[in-house]
Amino acid sequence: MSTLTATWDWLADPAHWSGDNGVWHRLLQHLLLTVVCLFLSCLIALPVALVLGHLGRGGALAVNISNVGRAVPTFAVLVLLLLTPVGNWGEGPTVVALVLFAVPPLLTNAYVGMREVDRGVVQAARGMGMTGRQLMFHVELPLSLPLLMNGVRIAAVQLVATATIAALAGGGGLGRIITAGFNLASTPQVVAGALLVAGFALLVEGGFEIAERLGPARARGGR
């Protein structure tokens, strides 16, 4: 119980929330890192998935990439990048490692979403004289939105969680509170940092859940 009260005391101390090492600053860094990486990953993964899904090619590649991605330790990738010239770009190594980490689930979910569109609907659209481009943007993309958004949600939550590792390699974000706690041998600080990250991850998960419920019916699957 003493750990819990000590953790509460750490969190309740206003001094821990302000300044460059404070919670608010770290939270902002964490949020910024997550948003930038999510945006870049979507920019890379979604067009590839849409084109592959539309053409119906490279399916094995899109699905297997996701499984292989799990085998690669993000922490090791981050450290490898740190020791290359990329290491001098400030947050560059963290961003690259996190983007590499987030692309597979986005790619796989968007691809599977495109392929799961009812073939009858696709043929009907073709029969109406739609071009490939019209078919992709006006039929397949809207119908694949539920699965695609599920991929974005998985990627976002995992990015929040994994951005914590950046701190092990000297990056910013909420992970810094945890690593600093380890260096100070302060269990309350470590636990407080962990609670903050877990809370942030759950908040993002909850945010997507609410957005999905409020979103247009077709994004919910329209069932």
Add this chain to the structure above:
Amino acid sequence: MTAAPDDCLARNEWICGAYLSSRRGILLDAVVQHLQLTALSVLIGLLIAVPLAVLARRWGWAAGPVLALTTILYTIPSLAMFSLLLPLYGLSATLVVAGLVLYSLTLLVRNLLAGLRAVPEETRQAARGLGYGPIRLLLTVELPLALPAAMAGLRIATVSAVSLVTVGAIVGYGGLGNLVYAGMNTYFKAQVLTASVLCVLIAIAADLLLLGVQRLITPWTRAARA
């Protein structure tokens, strides 16, 4: 004064045979620790997940809470998970194993439950008609039929565990992660690359091994496809 040896270690190259031969002992120890941590956590995860999934299948009301709890566990970042368990286990290997067990639970329970639910009702009724009791039904019909889905979950859980063990370096029990961490602080390129590559190789080897086991213990799935 003797000149420093001019080998790849001295030049701090990424790929270095001299590193492999001179640090064989350290590498072997790290690989062994990595394998132990992974195997132990996946096995314990399996021991907890099977009864959980069976109970959730038996009593429908239990499925919701079980799935929700394991999903929340999966949302917690690995570094944070180790930190939250720190007051319980201190800086020990148990801490890393406990964290990894909680992660593998999500994937294992989810897949096991999906597998159990996919067993057709007619099959269960046929077994009951043959006089199978609930335990015999579970052990000889339901669990074997849930194996393909369960093995898929087990493979993902194992591969993820191999990669997550590295984060255990923060408490000094990260297997190959320890070498990556130490290599980062000393800018030792060969060590970081070698340990990272070994990590990926272990994950791929474990995945292939489990795939082989799956083919051996579920011969009927191959017969059906052929």
